[in-house]
Amino acid sequence: MVTVGLTFISALVGWSATAALTAYAQRRPSVAAIAWLVAALGVTVGLSAAVIGVLFDFGELTFRLLHIGVSLIGPLFVAWGAFEYAVRSPNGRFTVRLFMSALTIVPLVVLSVDRISGRFDAAFPPLGEHYDLIPRALVNGAQGFAALLLVLVFVAVLRRGTRGPGTNDLAVLGLLVLTVLLSVVVGRAGLGAFGPLLMLGAVSSLWGAGALAARPRRDPYDDDDYDDDYDDEYDDELDDEPQEQPVRRKRRNADPYDDLYGDAPTAPPAKLRGVITIYTLGEGQGDGFDQLANAVVAEVAKREPDTLLFAAHTVPSAPLQRIVYAIYRDELAQEEHERQPHTMEFTRLLSRHVVATNVIELSLSGAAANDGLAAMLMPR
Secondary structure, three states, X not given: OHHHHHHHHHHHHHHHHHHHHHHHHHHOOOHHHHHHHHHHHHHHHHHHHHHHHHHHOOOHHHHHHHHHHHHHHHHHHHHHHHHHHHOOOHHHHHHHHHHHHHHXXXXXXXXXXXXXOOOOOOOOOOHHHOEOHHHXXXXXXXXXXXXXXXXXHHHHXXXXXXXXXXXXXXXXXXXXXHHHHHHHHHHHHOOOOHHHHHHHHHHHHHHHHHHHHOOHHHOHHHOOOHHHHHHHHHHHHHHHOHHHOOOOOHHHHOOOOOOXXXXXXXXXXXXXXXXXXXXXXXXXXXXXXXXXXXXXXXXXXXXXXXXXXXXXXXXXOOOOEEEEEEEEOOHHHHHHHHHOHHHHHHHHHHHHOEEEEEEEEEEOOOOOOOHHHHHHHOOO
C-alpha cells in the first residue's frame, strides 16, 4: 500500500505540475516552455498508468505507457527545453530540432509496438527486463542525446557567467538535470517503492524549474515599468560591483557623431562597423518583438555612446519581417554592445518571437547624413 500511495501522490503532483507548466507556457510562450509541458504530460500519463499497475499488477499497456513517459519523453523533452532556454545559436537550435524529430518518432513507434517478454507484478518494472535489444538501444540513444544537450547547456551558461541572470539559469539547469537523472534511474532500475518516490522528486524538480524560468524578473522586457526597474538594478550593480562595468575608453565624452556629421560630408573612419539583422517572426509575434526591440533601442541610446546608430524597422510589404540596423564606431564598440545586459537579454528572448535570422556584416565605404538624423534616431 505504501507503493500505491506514493505512486498516486506522484501522479497527482504530476498533473498539478502539468497544469502549472501550461499556465507558464500561456503566459510566456516559448519552445522551452512547450517542451517542458510535453515532458510533464508524458511523465504524468506514465505515472497515472503506474497507479493502475501497482493496484492490479502491470500489464503490457501500463508498462508501455510508463516507459514511454518516464524513460523516453520525459528525459528527452526536458533536455531539449533546457537547450532552447539557454542556447541562443539559431543553427544549433535548428540542428537539435532535426535530431529531436528522429529521436522522438522512431523510439515512440518501437516502444508502442515491439514485443514484450517476461512476467509483471505490482512493482515498477525496469525497461531492460521486458524490452528486446532494439527498443533498449533506441532509448539509450535518446537518453544519451539528452545528456549531451544538458552538457552543452551547462557550458553555454558558464560561458555567459554566473552573476545576475546566470545564477537563475544555473538553478533552472540544476533542477532539470535532477529531473532527467531521477527519471532515467527509475526507468532503468524500477527500484520498487523507491521508484514512485524518486518520480515524485522528478516531477517536483521539473515544476520548480518551470517556475524559476517563468519568473517575471527573468523577462524584464515584458514589464511596462522595465526602464525604471532596469535603471535601479543597473545603478545598484555599478555601486556595489564596479568591476562588472564593461570596459570603457577615455573618449566616451566625445561627441559620437563628430566623425559622421560635420559641416560637410567626409569620408568615414576606416574602422567603422555596421550590422544589418533581418528577423522573420512567427505568426502573431509582431507586437511582442516590437516591444523587445523598443526596449533595447532605448537602452542603447542611454548607455552606448559608441553605438552611433541603432534602429529597428518594420517592413510594410512583409508584416512578419523586422530589420535592425546598427553602426558602431569600431570593433571594440560592437563587442561592448554585445556584452551589455540589455543586449544579452534581448538575444535570449528572441526565440519566443523569431523563426529565422539573417545577419549581414558591413564595412562602411561612404556615408552622408544631416545633423537632425542623429538627434531623431539616437536621442541622448
